[in-house]
Amino acid sequence: MAQGHNYIGGEWVAGARTVRNINPSDTRDVIGEFALADTAQARAAVDAAAAAFPAWSLSGPQQRFEVLDKAGSEILARAPELGDLLAREEGKTLPEAVGEVVRAGQIFKFFAGEALRQRGDLLASVRPGIGVEVTREALGVVSLITPWNFPIAIPAWKIAPALAFGNCVVFKPAELVPGSAWALADILSRSGLPAGAFNLVMGSGAEIGPALVDDPRVAGLSFTGSVATGRRLAAACAARGAKFQLEMGGKNPLIVLDDADLAVAVQCTVLGSFYSTGQRCTASSRLIVTEGIHDRFVQAVVERLKQLKVDDARRPGTDIGPVVDERQLAVDMDYIRIAKAEGATLAFGGEHRATNDQGQPGHYLTPALFTETDNTMRISREEVFGPVANVIRARDYDDALALANDTPFGLSSGLCTTSLKHATHFKRHAQAGMVMVNAPTAGVDYHVPFGGRKGSSAGPREQGSYAAEFYTTVKTAYTAA
Numbered sequence: 001m002a003q004g005h006n007y008i009g010g011e012w013v014a015g016a017r018t019v020r021n022i023n024p025s026d027t028r029d030v031i032g033e034f035a036l037a038d039t040a041q042a043r044a045a046v047d048a049a050a051a052a053f054p055a056w057s058l059s060g061p062q063q064r065f066e067v068l069d070k071a072g073s074e075i076l077a078r079a080p081e082l083g084d085l086l087a088r089e090e091g092k093t094l095p096e097a098v099g100e101v102v103r104a105g106q107i108f109k110f111f112a113g114e115a116l117r118q119r120g121d122l123l124a125s126v127r128p129g130i131g132v133e134v135t136r137e138a139l140g141v142v143s144l145i146t147p148w149n150f151p152i153a154i155p156a157w158k159i160a161p162a163l164a165f166g167n168c169v170v171f172k173p174a175e176l177v178p179g180s181a182w183a184l185a186d187i188l189s190r191s192g193l194p195a196g197a198f199n200l201v202m203g204s205g206a207e208i209g210p211a212l213v214d215d216p217r218v219a220g221l222s223f224t225g226s227v228a229t230g231r232r233l234a235a236a237c238a239a240r241g242a243k244f245q246l247e248m249g250g251k252n253p254l255i256v257l258d259d260a261d262l263a264v265a266v267q268c269t270v271l272g273s274f275y276s277t278g279q280r281c282t283a284s285s286r287l288i289v290t291e292g293i294h295d296r297f298v299q300a301v302v303e304r305l306k307q308l309k310v311d312d313a314r315r316p317g318t319d320i321g322p323v324v325d326e327r328q329l330a331v332d333m334d335y336i337r338i339a340k341a342e343g344a345t346l347a348f349g350g351e352h353r354a355t356n357d358q359g360q361p362g363h364y365l366t367p368a369l370f371t372e373t374d375n376t377m378r379i380s381r382e383e384v385f386g387p388v389a390n391v392i393r394a395r396d397y398d399d400a401l402a403l404a405n406d407t408p409f410g411l412s413s414g415l416c417t418t419s420l421k422h423a424t425h426f427k428r429h430a431q432a433g434m435v436m437v438n439a440p441t442a443g444v445d446y447h448v449p450f451g452g453r454k455g456s457s458a459g460p461r462e463q464g465s466y467a468a469e470f471y472t473t474v475k476t477a478y479t480a481a
């Protein structure tokens with residue numbers, strides 16, 4: 001193992017350059033120096049994956065189970081330590097970070113089981129004397145490109161199914177969070193995988209992306225990140241007939257009806273909109289609230305926000321950690337200015353502080369709640385990706401549902417109600433890949449499909465047994481007796 005290096009063909013390889021990994025809770029704290037791969041190293045990673053594919057794709061289910069189970073066990077055993085690293089480099093609170101690491105371990109365990117459960121269909125042919133078998137085979141070399149906001153869970157939910165189904169992986173994490181990615185690669189390097197089946201190249205997407213996306217030996221791209229990048233990479237894949245899977249942005253609505261349990265609605269709002277500093281693709285950024293509960297709801301949310309502690313992600317008692325970096329902070333502040341300029345009322349927060357109470361320099365931002373907004377404002381239409389949410393008034397359930405669906409995105413959609421009728425109608429008519437009733441729009445299980453519709457996603461779903469759709473290709477075999 002070589003701290004901070006790329007992992008290519010079973011070897012630790014120093015980067016062409018390095019980058020410093022900075023703690024957003026205290027920008028004086030340098031977590032480490034990490035490799036930045038160049039194009040030649042990215043190509044070498046594809047070479048290694050292509051060379052390893054024939055053998056790994058034909059490996060048996062027991063071998064794949066053992067690799068994934070071993071990696072999952074180590075992740076779970078080291079959850080406190082890995083969670084501390086994750087909180088330190090990304091800025092979500094320690095409990096959230098440890099929870100994310102545990103989830104990554106559970107994902108590896110789940111896909112260890114999926115390696116054993118690979119199944120097909122056996123059918124009679126419509127022609128006499130012929131049998132038909134439908135089986136799944138590995139896709140090939142897959143490039144996995146991930147964002148910074150879930151530094152270990154998103155890599156886990158791509159790498160584990162890729163390997164479970166016999167693919168060879170080139171993994172490129174986001175530039176801001178190399179620490180968690182490197183720790184995961186270190187664990188996989190000791191898991192019993194043959195050299196080249198898993199490769200890590202850290203670096204700039206713009207620089208090494210083409211080597212990972214345009215290479216004819218890369219059969220598939222699984223990407224999570226922004227809409228702009230995702231669409232560009234999908235076009236490159238489509239142009240050469242490669243498979244792609246995209247998970248991108250959201251502008252997720254949470255509807256609160258007059259008949260909602262107010263405490264439940266406030267809890268869903270605070271957890272869904274502002275925890276993890278609002279830096280979740282599933283965050284509820286549009287709060288669509290009917291007239292009869294509107295004022296009570298706003299008042300109760302503001303009261304809760306006043307009690308939240310915005311502080312160092314690793315300090316006990318912190319509710320909301322810092323914004324991940326200066327660039328994202330500038331985006332958040334820009335949207336706060338835009339919302340004010342569009343006539344929204346800032347009911348709470350939105351204040352940037354350059355230090356916490358201990359004087360640590362960091363990217364601290366109090367959660368911002370806007371009221372008196374409508375669904376045409378930019379704050380309602382564009383993803384902010386920060387602790388910023390706005391309240392939109394609705395006349396009744398039908399009006400609220402129409403507003404919720406009026407968005408270019410379709411990842412997660414929530415409803416707080418005590419009405420079975422509205423809950424049932426909503427589950428069928430919300431235009432989103434994931435629908436939540438009396439639960440936050442963010443926060444999902446690891447064993448069921450994850451993904452969205454409209455501008456939020458493209459290609460097959462991730463996670464659960466549905467992951468096989470992307471990571472395998474189907475073969476139909478006919479045998480005449």
Ligand code: NAD
Nearest residue numbers: 146147148173174205206209225226229247248249250281
């Ligand atoms: P981003 O698009 O800037 O970067 C994502 C990844 O793509 C990074 O690893 C980056 O280096 C890489 N990349 C950038 N340009 C590239 C190129 N030309 N070729 C290859 N790779 C390239 O996104 P981000 O800022 O890291 O993440 C925030 C975004 O991710 C938000 O829009 C958020 O909604 C989205 N997100 C979506 C989900 C989901 O499941 N739907 C989950 C988490 C985050």
